[in-house]
Amino acid sequence: MSLARRNLFQDKTRLGLSIGGVALAIMLILILKGFLAGMNRQITSYLDHSPGSIIVAQEDVVNLLGATSLLPEGIDQKAETIRGVDEVIPILSQFVILDLHGKKQPAYMVGYEPEQGGGPWRLIAGREPRSKKEMVFDRVLAERHGLNLGDQVEVMGRDFTIVGLSSGTTSWMTSFFFVRKQDAEDLLLAPGATSFLLLTTSDGADLDKILRRLNDFSGVNALTKKEMASNDLKLFAKVFSAPLKLMVGIAFLVGTMIVGLIIYTATIERQREYGVIKAIGAKNRFLYQVVLTQALFASIAGSSLGILLANGAAQWIMSARPQFLIVFEPVDSGQALLAGLGMALLASIFPTRVMAGLAPAEVFRK
Amino acid sequence: MIRLAFRNLFQNKARLVISVGGVALALLLILSLDAVFTGVERQITAYIEYSGADIWVSQVDVFNMHMASSSLPDTVARKVKYVPGVASVSPILYLTNNVVAGDERNLAYIIGLPENAEFGGPWSISSGRSLPAEGEAILNRNIAEKSGIALGDEVEILGKEFKVTGFSEGTASLVNSVAFISMDDFEEMRGSYDTVSFLLVKVSDGESPEVVANRIQSQVRDVTAQTRNNFAAQERRVVKDMSTDLITIMNLIGFLIGLAVMALTVYTSTLSRRQEYGMLKALGARNTDLYLTVLAQAILSVILGFLFGLALTLLLTVVVPIFGSNLALEVSRISLLKVGSVSLVIAAVSAMLPIRQIAGLDPAMVFRGR
Numbered sequence: 038m039s040l041a042r043r044n045l046f047q048d049k050t051r052l053g054l055s056i057g058g059v060a061l062a063i064m065l066i067l068i069l070k071g072f073l074a075g076m077n078r079q080i081t082s083y084l085d086h087s088p089g090s091i092i093v094a095q096e097d098v099v100n101l102l103g104a105t106s107l108l109p110e111g112i113d114q115k116a117e118t119i120r121g122v123d124e125v126i127p128i129l130s131q132f133v134i135l136d137l138h139g140k141k142q143p144a145y146m147v148g149y150e151p152e153q154g155g156g157p158w159r160l161i162a163g164r165e166p167r168s169k170k171e172m173v174f175d176r177v178l179a180e181r182h183g184l185n186l187g188d189q190v191e192v193m194g195r196d197f198t199i200v201g202l203s204s205g206t207t208s209w210m211t212s213f214f215f216v217r218k219q220d221a222e223d224l225l226l227a228p229g230a231t232s233f234l235l236l237t238t239s240d241g242a243d244l245d246k247i248l249r250r251l252n253d254f255s256g257v258n259a260l261t262k263k264e265m266a267s268n269d270l271k272l273f274a275k276v277f278s279a280p281l282k283l284m285v286g287i288a289f290l291v292g293t294m295i296v297g298l299i300i301y302t303a304t305i306e307r308q309r310e311y312g313v314i315k316a317i318g319a320k321n322r323f324l325y326q327v328v329l330t331q332a333l334f335a336s337i338a339g340s341s342l343g344i345l346l347a348n349g350a351a352q353w354i355m356s357a358r359p360q361f362l363i364v365f366e367p368v369d370s371g372q373a374l375l376a377g378l379g380m381a382l383l384a385s386i387f388p389t390r391v392m393a394g395l396a397p398a399e400v401f402r403k
Numbered sequence: 404m405i406r407l408a409f410r411n412l413f414q415n416k417a418r419l420v421i422s423v424g425g426v427a428l429a430l431l432l433i434l435s436l437d438a439v440f441t442g443v444e445r446q447i448t449a450y451i452e453y454s455g456a457d458i459w460v461s462q463v464d465v466f467n468m469h470m471a472s473s474s475l476p477d478t479v480a481r482k483v484k485y486v487p488g489v490a491s492v493s494p495i496l497y498l499t500n501n502v503v504a505g506d507e508r509n510l511a512y513i514i515g516l517p518e519n520a521e522f523g524g525p526w527s528i529s530s531g532r533s534l535p536a537e538g539e540a541i542l543n544r545n546i547a548e549k550s551g552i553a554l555g556d557e558v559e560i561l562g563k564e565f566k567v568t569g570f571s572e573g574t575a576s577l578v579n580s581v582a583f584i585s586m587d588d589f590e591e592m593r594g595s596y597d598t599v600s601f602l603l604v605k606v607s608d609g610e611s612p613e614v615v616a617n618r619i620q621s622q623v624r625d626v627t628a629q630t631r632n633n634f635a636a637q638e639r640r641v642v643k644d645m646s647t648d649l650i651t652i653m654n655l656i657g658f659l660i661g662l663a664v665m666a667l668t669v670y671t672s673t674l675s676r677r678q679e680y681g682m683l684k685a686l687g688a689r690n691t692d693l694y695l696t697v698l699a700q701a702i703l704s705v706i707l708g709f710l711f712g713l714a715l716t717l718l719l720t721v722v723v724p725i726f727g728s729n730l731a732l733e734v735s736r737i738s739l740l741k742v743g744s745v746s747l748v749i750a751a752v753s754a755m756l757p758i759r760q761i762a763g764l765d766p767a768m769v770f771r772g773r
Contacts, residue, residue: 050756051671058425058663065432065656096562097503103510103579105472105498107593132470134641141637141644143470194464210645211470226462226474226598256562272510276578279730280439283719284653287432291660294425295667301421302671358648 041330044303052335055299059339059380060346062292063373066285067347068354070369073274073281075362079208080273081266083147086158086205088126090244093234093251093259099268102145105131106232109256113234119250121242126235128155129221132211133193137182143211144178146192148221155235156215162186163201166217173201175212177359192216193224209360235262289376292339296384300332304388312395324392325385332381332388340377344370407683408699411676419704422668426708426749427715429661433742434716436653438732439577442720444642446576446731448635450512453573455522456493456603457612459634463625466637468497468512473600475626482623483602488615490607494599495523496589502542502582503559507550510579511543513560515589523603525583530554531569535585540565543580544572545729560584561592575729604628658745665708665753669701673757677764685766693761698754705750709743 045052084092084101093116095106116125129148134141149155151165157173163186166172172192174184179202189196197216206213222228236259238247244261251259260268304311311324351363412419447469451459460483461473477494484492496515501508516524516534524534529544531554540558547553547570557564565584574581590596606615612630619628629637673680680693713734720732 048674051667051674054663054667054670058660058667061656061660061663065653065660068652068656097501097559098561099501099508100510104500109594131472134467134471136466141467141641143641143645191464193462209649225472279577279723280436283435283439283723283730284432287428287435288660291425291428291432291664294421294428295664298418298421298425298664298667298671302418302675305415305418354652358652361648361652 041327041334044307044327045331045334051299051302055295055335056339056342058295059292059336059377060342062288062295062380063340063343063377064346064350065288066376067344067365067369067373068350068363069281069284069288070372071347071351071363071365072361073277074364074366076208076210076273076277077270078364079362080269082205082208083145083213084262084266084269087235087262088154089124089235089237090262091236091238091247091251091259092262092265093236093257094232094265096256096258098258099260099265100272101130101233101265102132102269103272107227108231108234109254110229112254112257113231115254116234116236116251119247121238121247122236123239124153124237126150126153126155126237127218127231128233128235129218129225129227129230130232131221131225133224135190135192137178137184137190140182142178144175145211145213146221146224147213147215148218149215150218157201157203157206157213159204159206160201161204163199166200166215166220169217170195170197170220171200171217172197173203173215174199175206175214176202176204177207178212178214181360190214195224207360208362209358212360289380292336292376293380293383296332296336296339296380297387299335300328300384300388301391303331304328304391308391308395311392315395321393325389328388328392329381329385332385333378336377336381336384337374340374343377344373347373408696408703411672411696412700412703415672418668418672419707422664422672422704423707423711425664425668426661426705426746427711429657429664430709430712430742430746431715432657432660433654433745434712434734434738435719435732436650436657437738437741438716438720438734439730440642440646440650441733441735441738442731443577444639445733446729447578447642448638449573449576450514450581451631451635451638453526454603454631455526455605456631457606458604458616458619458628458630460602460604460619460623460626460628461600463627465627466629466634467641468601468634469638469641473497474598475600475602477597477599479623479626480599480602483604483619483626486615486619486622488606488610488618490605490610491521492605493517493521493523493603494586495520495601495603496586496593497600498593499579500561502540502546502580504550504552504556509546509550511546511582512579513589514581514583515586516583517586522605525569525571525574525581527572529570529572531567533569535568535583537585537587538564538566539568539585541569541571541583542567543575543582544570545575546580563588563592577729577731580729654741654745658749661708661745661749662752665701665705665749666756668704669697669753670756670760672700673697673760677760680761681764681766684764690762693764694754694758697757697761698751701750701754702747705746709746712742713739
């Protein structure tokens with residue numbers, strides 16, 4: 038143990054660089070995972086905060102984001118007749134691309150009736166839209182583009198005035214903005230159209246029964262908001278999991294390479310000393326332990342530093358770019374340490390082979 | 404000195420492999436992320452690029468297809484057709500929705516095509532029909548294979564059953580695929596019969612798409628007319644503008660990792676050559692010569708790392724699709740230029756670390772056997 042420690046600490050710059058390298062690789066893994074977890078929270082934010090527990094979409098539509106839904110006419114009146122349904126809140130929603138200061142910004146437009154609900158859940162300034170061509174804009178997006186209450190934003194060729202700023206309505210990909218449903222209908226050239234119904238139910242109502250009744254109507258798909266949120270998560274996980282896994286895999290390999298480099302160099306440099314130890318009777322197992330201890334120390338120290346760095350970097354990224362939400366789950370730190378452990382084990386393979394092939398007599402020939 | 408740098412570098416093969424590999428992987432992080440987004444840009448513009456149209460006409464102030472909605476009264480098609488220089492006009496209906504087969508749901512651009520559509524349909528068919536008749540759908544082959552859908556099977560789109568009669572190629576992206584149905588079915592499903600989403604325009608021989616697009620823009624009210632190239636560029640801008648911050652953050656981390664690996668390599672290799680450097684100093688070599696050796700060594704390692712990283716990225720572009728992923732990686736020239744510059748910065752910065760070691764090296768040390 039003390040031999041391993043001395044080997045490692047003999048050159049502090051080298052140790053520092055290797056711990057730093059591993060820390061950066063672990064930081065990258067954690068940031069990527071935290072970024073995905075944050076994105077998952079942002080993806081479901083509308084469903085998490087909008088009123089009601091049931092959502093009615095067009096037949097075969099199971100997502101809020103990603104798919105276009107257009108409900109058959111009169112479905113809101115039919116839904117109101119179902120026992121246990123308290124309120125039926127219609128929204129007309131659609132992704133649109135805003136052009137803000139020459140930058141393309143995808144945004145999710147929610148057309149809603151302010152007196153019924155389905156609009157912004159946290160207004161931090163201003164008010165909800167009351168008349169034509171008024172909008173509630175996302176605070177973060179507004180800040181990024183220097184927009185304020187009273188400013189105008191062009192949506193599909195029409196100027197809307199920002200009358201309110203909402204919070205919790207952004208993500209790195211897209212932000213929500215809210216207009217009156219009538220305005221959304223005009224923009225989409227779809228008079229009277231409704232994308233989704235948000236249904237609130239009375240206390241003690243049988244949700245399954247209500248869902249069955251709703252699904253008996255032709256051309257609709259009724260599901261709980263939780264189900265739809267989970268579908269949206271699955272949809273985006275499908276899109277992002279492949280690139281994310283690729284990046285995490287590369288980061289893991291980089292970390293392994295770094296630990297491998299430091300342990301290999303330390304082993305080669307001390308080849309003669311190890312030969313002497315072998316010549317005086319030390320078994321290979323003892324030498325393996327020395328190598329593994331060094332690798333474990335470098336990778337665990339690197340992983341721990343990586344966890345700290347990831348937290349610091351996440352705070353910095355979120356303050357510099359508020360559209361990013363990076364969330365660390367408690368299990369992530371454990372996984373980072375496990376990744377470090379994996380790096381140490383893999384990185385030890387080559388140096389231990391060098392050690393195994395070392396002839397004890399070698400030292401006396403030099 | 405360059406020869407010395409070469410020898411230093413290649414003398415210890417294992418260290419060379421580890422250091423070049425480390426740098427290569429760090430650069431691979433930057434290259435592959437760039438390649439993912441470039442691939443996505445290409446994938447989401449594939450339909451526009453291969454549509455066969457010279458000009459795309461959309462609702463006024465709608466400049467995109469992806470994450471956008473466009474609606475035009477069908478009477479606009481006639482007006483566009485009368486614009487001088489227009490050879491033919493083909494309307495399409497478009498929305499994003501799921502193609503359902505059993506428990507499998509795949510997000511797709513649903514394109515409604517008129518009967519005998521001249522363009523706007525699938526551009527490469529691997530099997531079956533090339534245009535959908537009523538009640539028929541043409542799906543992407545990869546997506547269909549993954550979902551176990553064969554020709555003749557039924558799928559559900561917006562609640563209506565469709566018989567799969569053709570498989571297309573090159574119509575899938577990381578986000579979704581393209582499914583083609585007939586315009587009549589599309590209208591029936593949406594319950595709307597007098598609007599179209601986009602008009603695809605072919606210009607007459609010898610006419611410039613730019614000129615004709617400007618003509619359409621000035622002669623037809625409430626439309627946006629863009630050449631195919633401009634429309635595709637607008638789509639690419641969405642991906643670019645959306646991903647800039649993310650790519651910058653990841654590039655920075657990749658750069659720092661590359662720097663750490665390279666600094667570690669240069670530092671350890673200089674350290675292990677202390678005696679040789681001392682000998683050179685004793686023989687009259689100046690500090691500058693030794694710095695140059697270290698710098699040359701760093702540059703050589705980084706060049707090798709860059710080439711290896713590039714080879715790995717190119718390998719990924721081939722391997723990833725083989726595993727059935729719709730992730731398409733594409734290495735762009737801009738990315739190569741960026742990573743090349745990053746590599747040189749890494750080499751220069753990492754070579755600065757051992758300066759103190761070299762400067763402090765005592766030439767007499769070698770004679771003392773230290």
